[in-house]
Amino acid sequence: MERAGLVLDDETEAFLSFLETEGIVTVSDPLETDQLSAAYMEQYKRQVYFLLDILKSPAKAHEVQKRIFDAHITVFGLGAIGSGILQQLCMMGFRRFTLIDYAEVEENDIARTPYRIAMDVGMPKAEAAKALVEDFAFDPQVEMHNVSLRTDTDLGELVQGTSLIINTTDQPYVGYTNIKLSRYALQHSIPVLAAGGFDAHLASLGELLIPHLTPCADCYATFFHESLKDWKPIPHPVKEREGWFGGLGSLSTFSASTAALDILGYFMNPEDRKAAPGGRGEFLFHDYSLDTFVVERDKECLSCGEGHK
Numbered sequence: 001m002e003r004a005g006l007v008l009d010d011e012t013e014a015f016l017s018f019l020e021t022e023g024i025v026t027v028s029d030p031l032e033t034d035q036l037s038a039a040y041m042e043q044y045k046r047q048v049y050f051l052l053d054i055l056k057s058p059a060k061a062h063e064v065q066k067r068i069f070d071a072h073i074t075v076f077g078l079g080a081i082g083s084g085i086l087q088q089l090c091m092m093g094f095r096r097f098t099l100i101d102y103a104e105v106e107e108n109d110i111a112r113t114p115y116r117i118a119m120d121v122g123m124p125k126a127e128a129a130k131a132l133v134e135d136f137a138f139d140p141q142v143e144m145h146n147v148s149l150r151t152d153t154d155l156g157e158l159v160q161g162t163s164l165i166i167n168t169t170d171q172p173y174v175g176y177t178n179i180k181l182s183r184y185a186l187q188h189s190i191p192v193l194a195a196g197g198f199d200a201h202l203a204s205l206g207e208l209l210i211p212h213l214t215p216c217a218d219c220y221a222t223f224f225h226e227s228l229k230d231w232k233p234i235p236h237p238v239k240e241r242e243g244w245f246g247g248l249g250s251l252s253t254f255s256a257s258t259a260a261l262d263i264l265g266y267f268m269n270p271e272d273r274k275a276a277p278g279g280r281g282e283f284l285f286h287d288y289s290l291d292t293f294v295v296e297r298d299k300e301c302l303s304c305g306e307g308h309k
């Protein structure tokens with residue numbers, strides 16, 4: 001057997017093959033690929049090495065990075081969590097986005113988002129988010145829509161050609177918008193990242209909804225309807241606090257980071273449910289604890305159950 005001009009005996013060849021299989025040695029420069037440009041690979045090389053550490057194969061690391069380079073992500077809601085996820089996806093090498101939000105950047109957003117107070121206040125969030133992508137992404141391609149997500153919104157046009165939908169819209173309520181997007185995405189085999197929130201002094205970690213692999217948004221709604229039926233909120237000692245919505249940048253960034261990692265896990269193993277099991281988590285600020293719980297698919301679910309494949 002000959003390698004790089006050297007003749008190797010069977011034993012040495014077997015040993016080298018073993019080292020390759022274990023990812024201990026590689027036969028080539030892990031950054032070398034004809035699939036992606038040298039400039040792109042140089043920019044994201046720390047991530048490519050990270051992927052190599054986990055996947056143990058330059059070819060697989062390239063494949064994942066190429067999938068990221070080609071992906072088209074649609075983001076509904078560009079507030080604290082949406083903009084946080086967006087920034088992190090750009091830092092991973094994602095570059096094609098459709099960005100949707102109806103609101104404008106306000107002064108208080110500076111404490112919770114990566115938007116620039118001097119330049120972005122008063123600007124539609126979709127436009128500020130486009131500027132964010134242009135600052136952080138390699139060869140950015142962005143489409144934006146300054147609209148709200150309503151029950152009668154035609155999703156076909158907004159999510160055309162998308163690889164993954166991210167939902168962070170909390171108006172009128174994130175549970176409703178998740179269900180609208182999840183039902184549409186189930187029919188069109190598009191995964192949805194239903195992002196978490198950060199009210200009530202906690203950071204809730206969202207869930208990835210992969211059609212016919214994980215529970216769908218209806219499964220989650222049924223699960224929480226059942227499990228929270230005896231739950232009663234504790235009244236706040238300050239009365240008439242409508243409109244006083246608390247928020248802490250570090251908590252929303254925590255939610256955004258876990259969502260971005262969930263998305264990376266999906267792009268590393270799109271077919272593997274284990275990479276994105278059904279479930280949700282909550283990080284509680286007051287005692288620094290992290291609770292996670294598993295949500296199973298509801299076999300009787302009217303959207304994704306056995307009879308609706």
Ligand SMILES: [Zn+2]
Pocket residue numbers: 215216217218219220298301302303304305
């Ligand atoms: Zn379901």
